Amino acid sequence: MKQPIYLDNNATTPLDPRVLEAMLPYFTEKFGNAASRNHAFGWVAEEGVDYAREQVAKLIGCTEKEIIFTSGATEADNLAIKGVFEMYKEKGNHIITAVTEHKAVLDTCKHLEKNGARVTYLAVKEDGLIDLAELEAAMTPETILVSIMYGNNEIGVIQPVKEISAIAHKHGALFMTDATQAVGKIPVDVNTDGIDLMAFSAHKMYGPKGVGALYVRRKNPRVKVTAQMDGGGHERGMRSGTLNVPGIVGLGKACELCRLEMESEAVRLSALRDRLETTLNKMEESYVNGNTEHRLPHVANISFKYVEGEGLMMAMKDLAVSSGSACTSASLEPSYVLKSLGLSDDLAHSSIRYGLGRFTTEEDIDHAIEITQKAVNHLRELSPLWEMFKEGVDLSKIEWAEH
């Protein structure tokens, strides 16, 4: 077994060797600029890009012309939200999003607030899902865009995208979704889901880093975004810059593999995830965070009360996971996503996110369970809070010296 065990696939995934194989020729013999129209080097590169565009389009049920290649999901989020705001500002200035969005969406919205946008940040329910009635109530005639993520990166919950897009459209707004964690993991179809713009990234689905895409609807309605980068007018004028041909070829191949394998892979991963989660949840004072019905197949987020997340990760050095603890950040603020579920700070500090992936084996999971149990038990032996809990002391009654 490989050590350490990698269970942080929501942060990034390893490149699938089949993707690498598809990419390699585009670094060396097929090195042309896809925009060079007058010689074979350019044509060959363009062919690679066109084929990748088809592979990407096929995965999400759109046409090739609706794919804008970018450097990743962060750029795609920026382009979609800023681009729509600038393009449709005559129509209105109101954007609706949610508090659990990725920073690429939240900070983009904050940026636009300085430029005259009015942004509503919807709260989420205890399970991490937004309240559709609240969304409906937030819609105004000035609302131009609703931006709600597909699947959450920290807890894996899947928002009711179809219902959200229907509400947005009923009020004449566009619907944009950051689907970075969902595309390639679960079926995402821009037409059945009613998506107008969608950001996603290659490196979360076994493709390379530094490449992603923005889907921009061309029909019913035809959506336009104002370019955020000036230059050669690539990607139908929406994203200038020489195309990252090897990266794009890799994204295409990654999409194709996901399309062919995702169905069986989701079954395999959710079985492994459930095994991990059920076993760990049997430990005393452990809590599963987020909705467990509507969620991605490969994510589990668990809080082990009375143990601090960063300390716990240090005790699990043979396991690569991530935590909602913020002991490393200067603000000492734990995960805003977990806090928005109503989790108390101490439970947020005690959380561990497990992200399974294509290369996770049954053996890895069994080993991860063992490592976690051992580490939690060890740290609880060191924890004054655990001792007090065991003695029946009510921790909420203690006057803590906040520092």
Add this chain to the structure above:
Amino acid sequence: MAYSDKVIDHYSNPRNVGTLNKESKAVGTGLVGAPECGDVMRLQIEVGDDNVITDAKFKTFGCGSAIASSSLATEWLKGKTIDEALAIDNMDIVEELALPPVKIHCSVLAEDAIKSAINDYRVKNGLEPVVLEKSHH
């Protein structure tokens, strides 16, 4: 973030983990930090007749640096007089463990825990608590 070898050593082999009888007059207990902030330290000292600390124990909820800071503190406390213990400065801990700036609060907490344990002992024995000088927050 990479931890220093000393942090890893204290974290992996914490010294003096445990609990002293907090009802004993010879024992001083300091409980500092807050669960909401992600770290809580409990540090206990047992003081002999000549004001010398004969034993020290800790339990800590927190990150690796917080655990290492309190483990190191208990090691330093043993054999020291109360006055010598009061002189321990959080920056000594920072230096010994090579803590990075974001982890300095762990050393501050350890210093606070030492002083708080000493005060608990003093008050129990009819002495005035020492005024806590503001450490490097």
